[in-house]
Amino acid sequence: MASRPFIVGNWKMHGTRAMLSEARAIDRAAQRLMQVEIALAPPFTLIHPVRREAEQIGVGAQDCHPADGGAHTGDISAAMVADAGAGFVILGHSERREGHNEKDKLIAEKAAAAFDAGLKVILCCGEPMEKREAGKAVDHVLRQLKASLPDNVPEAGERLTVAYEPIWAIGSGEAASIEDIVAMHSAIREFLVKTFGEEDGTAIRIIYGGSVNPENAAEIIAGDEVNGALVGGASLSAESFMNIVLAAQDVIASQS
Ligand SMILES: O=C[C@H](O)COP(=O)(O)O
Numbered sequence: 001m002a003s004r005p006f007i008v009g010n011w012k013m014h015g016t017r018a019m020l021s022e023a024r025a026i027d028r029a030a031q032r033l034m035q036v037e038i039a040l041a042p043p044f045t046l047i048h049p050v051r052r053e054a055e056q057i058g059v060g061a062q063d064c065h066p067a068d069g070g071a072h073t074g075d076i077s078a079a080m081v082a083d084a085g086a087g088f089v090i091l092g093h094s095e096r097r098e099g100h101n102e103k104d105k106l107i108a109e110k111a112a113a114a115f116d117a118g119l120k121v122i123l124c125c126g127e128p129m130e131k132r133e134a135g136k137a138v139d140h141v142l143r144q145l146k147a148s149l150p151d152n153v154p155e156a157g158e159r160l161t162v163a164y165e166p167i168w169a170i171g172s173g174e175a176a177s178i179e180d181i182v183a184m185h186s187a188i189r190e191f192l193v194k195t196f197g198e199e200d201g202t203a204i205r206i207i208y209g210g211s212v213n214p215e216n217a218a219e220i221i222a223g224d225e226v227n228g229a230l231v232g233g234a235s236l237s238a239e240s241f242m243n244i245v246l247a248a249q250d251v252i253a254s255q256s
Pocket residue numbers: 010165169170171172173209210211212230231232233234
């Protein structure tokens with residue numbers, strides 16, 4: 001695990017302004033938990049309000065369009081989310097790959113646009129159950145990752161985070177086993193070092209997502225090559241999200 005775990009709450013399509021009280025509570029609690037890097041990715045409509053309310057935590061978007069602007073009704077560019085106050089964008093989430101038929105090439109184009117706009121990128125990858133059962137999970141994830149990366153990743157160690165999210169673990173209440181998580185993260189690390197060189201390849205954070213909750217967070221975050229967590233359902237209440245952050249803080253304390 002890295003010295004400073006990265007815990008990101010992905011609110012998905014949840015949240016109206018009533019949720020701002022949760023963001024405020026998370027931000028207040030974050031002041032006492034500086035050993036953990038905390039961020040929220042609310043829906044587009046809440047990026048600016050969350051940024052205004054929360055000073056200690058990172059704020060990001062859940063998608064962006066690959067073009068700078070133009071006739072794309074309903075879409076939002078990377079520069080627009082940056083202007084709204086986002087510092088990063090989550091790309092390649094399986095819910096976008098499946099629900100919006102997003103392919104690796106488009107995701108790589110979105111990532112290039114995000115980097116150009118000065119954003120950091122959390123790039124998601126993960127296998128469906130059939131691939132895991134067929135013993136092809138690692139091959140599938142590495143192929144997906146390779147194809148979803150843009151040709152140029154500026155300051156990769158600092159600006160790229162990889163999120164490993166096995167599709168079957170998302171929202172199922174059934175996280176992957178720690179052995180499977182560590183094995184996949186180690187394979188991803190090897191790929192990143194090969195692709196970006198020793199320095200950047202070891203600095204890129206690899207976080208795990210898929211049914212992380214306050215009960216399983218410590219075991220997952222303490223895993224080798226696990227640098228944090230991408231949390232969906234359990235990030236919707238400040239209490240459960242901060243219990244995950246506290247678990248990460250305890251892991252750091254126990255290792256120092
Ligand atoms: O982006 C977050 C992941 O899809 C995990 O969601 P979950 O924690 O609800 O399983």
